Amino acid sequence: MKDNIAIYIHWPFCEAKCPYCDFNSHVTENINHAKWKSSLLNELAHYASETGERTVTSLYFGGGTPSLMKADTVAAIIDSTEKTWGFSNNPEITLEANPSSTETTLLKDYFFAGVNRVSLGIQSLNQENLSFLGRRHTVYEAKQALNTAKEIFDHISFDVIYGLPGQDIEAWHTELVEALAMAQDHLSAYQLTIEPGTAFFKNHVEAVDESLGADLFALTRTLLSEAGLPAYEVSNHARVGGESRHNLSCWQGQDYIGIGPGAHGRLTVGGKFIATHQIHNPKSWLNRVAHSGHGTGKRRQLRANERAFEIIITGLRLARGLNTKLLQNQTGLKLNQLLDPIKTNLFLRQGLLFWNDDFLVATEKGIACLNTLISTIMISR
Numbered sequence: 576m577k578d579n580i581a582i583y584i585h586w587p588f589c590e591a592k593c594p595y596c597d598f599n600s601h602v603t604e605n606i607n608h609a610k611w612k613s614s615l616l617n618e619l620a621h622y623a624s625e626t627g628e629r630t631v632t633s634l635y636f637g638g639g640t641p642s643l644m645k646a647d648t649v650a651a652i653i654d655s656t657e658k659t660w661g662f663s664n665n666p667e668i669t670l671e672a673n674p675s676s677t678e679t680t681l682l683k684d685y686f687f688a689g690v691n692r693v694s695l696g697i698q699s700l701n702q703e704n705l706s707f708l709g710r711r712h713t714v715y716e717a718k719q720a721l722n723t724a725k726e727i728f729d730h731i732s733f734d735v736i737y738g739l740p741g742q743d744i745e746a747w748h749t750e751l752v753e754a755l756a757m758a759q760d761h762l763s764a765y766q767l768t769i770e771p772g773t774a775f776f777k778n779h780v781e782a783v784d785e786s787l788g789a790d791l792f793a794l795t796r797t798l799l800s801e802a803g804l805p806a807y808e809v810s811n812h813a814r815v816g817g818e819s820r821h822n823l824s825c826w827q828g829q830d831y832i833g834i835g836p837g838a839h840g841r842l843t844v845g846g847k848f849i850a851t852h853q854i855h856n857p858k859s860w861l862n863r864v865a866h867s868g869h870g871t872g873k874r875r876q877l878r879a880n881e882r883a884f885e886i887i888i889t890g891l892r893l894a895r896g897l898n899t900k901l902l903q904n905q906t907g908l909k910l911n912q913l914l915d916p917i918k919t920n921l922f923l924r925q926g927l928l929f930w931n932d933d934f935l936v937a938t939e940k941g942i943a944c945l946n947t948l949i950s951t952i953m954i955s956r
Contacts, residue, residue: 578843579663580629581824584615584652585835586641587857590673593709594774595736595767599837600639601857612648614864615834616655618853621869622832623659626842631660632829633667633821636690642672642681650688667692667730667820674720675712682720682727692730694763695720700753701746704739709774721757730817732761738783738791739767747791748798755802760817764795765810789943796939809892809942826889827898828882828905836860836870841882848877848906879906883913888949896936910935914952922948 589600634656636649653668669692670685672678682693697717699705705714712720724731735754737747754762767782769775783791796806804812808826811819825831825841833840833853837860840851852873854860860870877885883906890897899910919935922928927941927948941948 577628577630577661579632579824579829580626580660581633581635581821581829581831582619582631582656583821583831583833583835583838583840584634584636584641585833585838585853586636586638586644587836588643589638589640590643590675591709591711592774594778594780595708595770597770597773598639599855603857606643608645608648610861612645612651614861614870615648615652617864618834618869619652619655619832620659622834622840625844626660626830626832629660629830630663631656631666632663632824633669635668635821636670638671640673640678640696641670642678642685646681646684646688649685649690653689669694669732669819669821671696672720672724673712674717679716679720679723682724686727691728692732693724693728694761695724695731695733697721697733697754698736699739700735700750700757704736704742704750707739708736718757725759730761731759732763732819733758734763734765736765736767737795738788740781740783742783742791743787744790744794748794751795751798755798755804758802758804761811761813761819762799762804763811764799766792792943805894807894809945823893826893827901828886828890841877841885848879848882850875850877879908880913882906883908884953887913887953891935891937891945891949894936896931896934898933899935900933913954915954918952922952 585599587599587601588606589602592600592602634653649670668690670690671694672682673696698708698710700714700717702714705712721733766788769780769782782788799805799812803814806812807818811822830842831840832842833851836853836857837855838853842849842851851871854863854870854872863870883902886902886905887897903909919928922941926938929936929938937945937948
């Protein structure tokens with residue numbers, strides 16, 4: 576049986592740079608779509624020669640704004656993936672899209688290209704908040720995009736951001752209830768964080784205080800759970816069967832290939848764990864692909880405990896918890912080689928963690944302080 580693998584494709588261009596965004600996104604007037612298409616396909620072919628025979632379980636087009644890609648580029652990447660590796664039964668093929676009226680008209684083209692799931696960057700259902708977040712679409716366009724997507728796709732996600740300056744419990748409750756009424760099978764709710772290098776950071780925008788942030792987070796989890804979209808990860812909510820299979824596989828330690836500027840990957844080759852990072856700058860990435868057939872900027876072998884710690888960090892964010900048996904099979908390391916048993920048992924007694932068969936799970940109380948919890952129990956790297 577061939578091992579599974581996931582593939583991430585990064586499209587680095589946007590119509591405008593949002594003030595909260597620290598992703599690898601760039602604004603440019605002229606895009607040579609033919610060159611980008613061939614370059615992405617060339618890098619894909621390079622990694623095919625490295626990974627050998629695998630079965631692709633998911634393909635994810637992220638960005639940037641992938642809905643600025645030509646549909647024939649998306650189709651060519653999907654076709655090349657299928658011919659090179661082969662897909663599993665019913666693979667998940669996701670494309671992120673902005674809900675402007677122009678891009679919405681392309682949704683049907685992406686469907687015929689092979690996309691079977693879309694993730695809409697709605698971000699807010701309040702026009703004032705959309706303006707604050709630097710979004711170019713209106714609330715009306717967001718709703719129209721979602722309605723259009725529902726006519727085409729069975730699986731739809733959209734993002735919302737909360738914890739904006741001046742936003743209180745009542746205002747977020749109102750907006751979240753409206754979002755729930757529109758949700759299909761997946762909703763991602765992210766609390767605003769002010770990241771270095773963003774316009775918000777440079778302009779000294781301050782997020783809500785820690786206490787209010789905790790209350791907004793708790794309200795989000797409660798309302799979404801009661802509505803049938805419980806959190807399966809800290810910020811991601813879904814109906815049963817609506818979870819993002821691509822994200823789940825990566826969070827649980829499955830190999831994945833990163834294609835495009837700034838993308839990163841995790842591969843197991845010859846029993847060794849390999850971390851790959853593609854060149855960040857789009858022009859430099861294009862030049863490297865033209866010269867070498869790929870745009871890998873950094874590549875290094877990870878120690879088994881390094882890879883294990885990555886899986887622990889993402890695994891404990893999941894509602895189902897960290898699969899410790901799978902972790903040992905993946906890395907060859909036992910849990911007591913990775914987590915301090917005294918501190919772990921203390922958190923178990925305090926109700927921050929619990930065992931569910933082979934899964935180590937963070938409770939709601941543990942989720943609320945998860946970063947501190949994880950950094951405390953992990954044995955020094």
